[in-house]
Amino acid sequence: MNTDVFAEKLARFKQNEKPEAVLLVAGNPEPIRLIVAWTNTGVTGTERTKRPSGLSETEVWTWLWEHTQYSTEELFLKSSLPRYGFDHKMQLLIGNRVLYPDGTLNTFVQRYLRERVLKLFQEKPKRKGCKTE
Numbered sequence: 001m002n003t004d005v006f007a008e009k010l011a012r013f014k015q016n017e018k019p020e021a022v023l024l025v026a027g028n029p030e031p032i033r034l035i036v037a038w039t040n041t042g043v044t045g046t047e048r049t050k051r052p053s054g055l056s057e058t059e060v061w062t063w064l065w066e067h068t069q070y071s072t073e074e075l076f077l078k079s080s081l082p083r084y085g086f087d088h089k090m091q092l093l094i095g096n097r098v099l100y101p102d103g104t105l106n107t108f109v110q111r112y113l114r115e116r117v118l119k120l121f122q123e124k125p126k127r128k129g130c131k132t133e
Helices: 003-015 019-024 029-039 057-066 072-079 086-095 107-122
Strands: 043-045 068-070
Touching: 003 057, 019 107, 029 072, 029 086, 029 107, 057 068, 068 072, 072 086
Parallel strands: none
Antiparallel strands: 043 068
């Protein structure tokens, strides 16, 4: 199977991203940890022997993920999340198209996380007992 079909199908999802995906991670540290771990986990494709059979968006999304390989153990270890509920959190991010099967992220979520990181570096620590006049 030509990887162009995979890339073509995935590109359609990336072109139709929804900014609401940010709401799933805003102020919620566990999905954020899983997202950061996703970007640092090796993701590869499996051999694709046939085109996606369904025409619905959901069936194509499922087909893309069925042809994606990654180490759940590596992802679990890198995220440091408890095992209980790990699969549910992963499915939440996949199902809402926050994580992409090529190892990338929804660009709205990616921007949100980058802005949060920049804010962390811009904040100046307040010193106790120090008066400024």
